[in-house]
Amino acid sequence: MSARTTLLLFLLVTALGAIILGIERYFPSAQELREIKRGPARFEKDKVTRVEVLTAENTPLTLVREGNSWRMEAPFNDLADPQKVAALILTLDGVEWIERIHHEEFDDNEWQKTGLDKPRYKVRLLAGTNVVHECWFGAPAVIENSVYIGIPDAKMPGTAWYLAKSEAPVVLQIPAASWRDPKLLRLPAEVITSITLTQASGQIVLSRENEHAPWLLDKPLKTRGSKERITELLSTLLNIEITEAKDVSTAANGSTAKGDAQTTPADEIKVTIESKTRGKSYEFSLKKPADEKQAVTTATTAYRKSAFTVAAKNLASLWVSPNALRDHLLAQIDGEKLDFITLTSKTHPEISLRNEGGSWYLQRHGKWDAANGERVARCLNALNTHEIMQFTADTAADLMPYGLDDPFQTITWTPSREKPVKLMFGHNAENTQFFAKYDSEPFIYRIDASLLPSLATDGIKWKGLGALRFTTFALRRITMSLGSNAPVILDYNPVTAQWKATRGGRDVTAEIDRVKADQLAGNLARFTVQDWAADRSDALEALKTPFLTIQVVLGEPGRTDGPVREVEIIFSPTQPNAETAFYFGQIKGDPDIFYMTRSALLQIVGDGVFKPKPVK
Numbered sequence: 001m002s003a004r005t006t007l008l009l010f011l012l013v014t015a016l017g018a019i020i021l022g023i024e025r026y027f028p029s030a031q032e033l034r035e036i037k038r039g040p041a042r043f044e045k046d047k048v049t050r051v052e053v054l055t056a057e058n059t060p061l062t063l064v065r066e067g068n069s070w071r072m073e074a075p076f077n078d079l080a081d082p083q084k085v086a087a088l089i090l091t092l093d094g095v096e097w098i099e100r101i102h103h104e105e106f107d108d109n110e111w112q113k114t115g116l117d118k119p120r121y122k123v124r125l126l127a128g129t130n131v132v133h134e135c136w137f138g139a140p141a142v143i144e145n146s147v148y149i150g151i152p153d154a155k156m157p158g159t160a161w162y163l164a165k166s167e168a169p170v171v172l173q174i175p176a177a178s179w180r181d182p183k184l185l186r187l188p189a190e191v192i193t194s195i196t197l198t199q200a201s202g203q204i205v206l207s208r209e210n211e212h213a214p215w216l217l218d219k220p221l222k223t224r225g226s227k228e229r230i231t232e233l234l235s236t237l238l239n240i241e242i243t244e245a246k247d248v249s250t251a252a253n254g255s256t257a258k259g260d261a262q263t264t265p266a267d268e269i270k271v272t273i274e275s276k277t278r279g280k281s282y283e284f285s286l287k288k289p290a291d292e293k294q295a296v297t298t299a300t301t302a303y304r305k306s307a308f309t310v311a312a313k314n315l316a317s318l319w320v321s322p323n324a325l326r327d328h329l330l331a332q333i334d335g336e337k338l339d340f341i342t343l344t345s346k347t348h349p350e351i352s353l354r355n356e357g358g359s360w361y362l363q364r365h366g367k368w369d370a371a372n373g374e375r376v377a378r379c380l381n382a383l384n385t386h387e388i389m390q391f392t393a394d395t396a397a398d399l400m401p402y403g404l405d406d407p408f409q410t411i412t413w414t415p416s417r418e419k420p421v422k423l424m425f426g427h428n429a430e431n432t433q434f435f436a437k438y439d440s441e442p443f444i445y446r447i448d449a450s451l452l453p454s455l456a457t458d459g460i461k462w463k464g465l466g467a468l469r470f471t472t473f474a475l476r477r478i479t480m481s482l483g484s485n486a487p488v489i490l491d492y493n494p495v496t497a498q499w500k501a502t503r504g505g506r507d508v509t510a511e512i513d514r515v516k517a518d519q520l521a522g523n524l525a526r527f528t529v530q531d532w533a534a535d536r537s538d539a540l541e542a543l544k545t546p547f548l549t550i551q552v553v554l555g556e557p558g559r560t561d562g563p564v565r566e567v568e569i570i571f572s573p574t575q576p577n578a579e580t581a582f583y584f585g586q587i588k589g590d591p592d593i594f595y596m597t598r599s600a601l602l603q604i605v606g607d608g609v610f611k612p613k614p615v616k
Helices: 003-026 030-038 082-093 108-114 168-172 227-238 250-257 373-385 449-454 514-525 537-542 598-605
Strands: 050-055 060-066 069-074 096-101 121-127 130-140 146-152 159-165 194-199 202-207 216-219 241-247 268-275 280-287 296-301 306-311 338-345 351-356 359-364 367-370 390-393 409-415 421-427 434-438 444-447 466-469 475-482 488-493 498-503 526-528 548-554 565-573 582-587 594-597
Touching: 050 082, 069 082, 082 121, 082 168, 108 130, 121 168, 130 168, 194 227, 338 373, 359 373, 373 449, 466 514, 466 565, 466 582, 475 514, 488 514, 498 514, 514 526, 514 598, 537 565, 537 582, 548 598, 582 598, 594 598
Parallel strands: none
Antiparallel strands: 050 060, 050 121, 060 069, 096 159, 121 130, 130 146, 146 159, 194 202, 194 268, 202 216, 241 306, 268 280, 280 296, 296 306, 338 351, 338 409, 351 359, 359 367, 390 444, 409 421, 421 434, 434 444, 466 526, 475 488, 475 548, 488 498, 548 565, 565 582, 582 594
């Protein structure tokens, strides 16, 4: 091979090598492409416990996570806005690479324009003592939302430089003062288990076991708290916004944050919030606004080393009386958890109701019958929604003026696995005012008499309206006798579902409407009355001469043989010899009398079967 050929080959190899190096130098490798796709920031956001930022002017911003909250360590010590901290971490994690750049690609003037020689922000994220991410932000690039950034390269000395898209500089340029938490108290309402309001006039203490338990007013009275009004109070407290902060000495702050009713200034209120779940308490003081419309005041706290100007709606509502936070509803009853309800009165025998699997039963005539579940629900709803008219007395040595020494009526409910709760009712001597009192509490409430009809004292009113229930598979015969007319007898075969009819001993099967016969059977199988009669005297007299008698013969379901039983229902108009809007009714063997409307009765027996006429 000649020297010339050798030289040409050498130059060709050199050029090819230069091209390859150039490609690798100026175009990303496969590994770099994978890194670009993943992004330069790869860290676990939830594990970050410390954020350190240093500006080009060497102004520090240091944020530290303490449990569920973030605190600023520099440039001042205060709680940090968790939303801004979360936004910063999110934007750092969401950096999108455009391309990797190299210092030697730029001349000194161009490199200076990137801002990477003097970064505007240097950021470090730590999890405990370990650095999980570090980057420097230079100047914005010409591409929208793009910026030059530097990231220390863990694989080799020095820094890797990139052109990337990131919203982080927008967050980092927020003024230091704006990183303070703008909420005077940032706490979820559901974790709060105690609220103490201390004024010069006294102290109010509210507590609950957990977020699902009811609020109690523990001081100055021990009674139920109003869920709605305490929720409104909490809303006001948790929505107090800081508009201005002024750092004060720890000693001065401590002197204003602690104290009791005797040392609290007349124009201040001290608020102490406790959380059992977090094992912490938070205490702050507020100056009373000059009037109810003023929404701005000053505040100091025991957990933040600053004095604040704050704003909130309804600030004046924090200066509240104990009665305003009491439960203004007469009762708080969870009907699903009740086992028993007992009503007593001076005019009727005791009423006993029992809950079994969500169905209520009434003890009557020595046995348990189905109770009127709708009436029970209305009763409980009436108690739970009845507004107390007046907190008449918090203690009463003499119950006679209220008629509570000898209550005219009581209701007792027994929650499952709990002690019975007894509520007594009385009235004054003139019978013009009505009062209620729990047997286990000293408080006396004035109530409206409109509540009492919901607590019917006559046991018959609690009886279930389903007077007769059976399955049509047990049906054997229906006999209907209308006045002095010959009875209609409908025999039913439960196996073939076929009907046979006779009237006055004559076979009229061909004349019956099978659809109406099926409807009649279905209506009787779920026979429901309109109401039960409290006064039986007129009804018993009317029912001596029934206008309509229906007899139902029932056997073993699905069989045509075997023993049978008879159920007889009689009806009479409420006015003798007249077509009345209501009818008396009675099931033979049951001492109770019911009411049926004429339209309901026609609906049961069928318009073509029963056409009532006056009895002569």
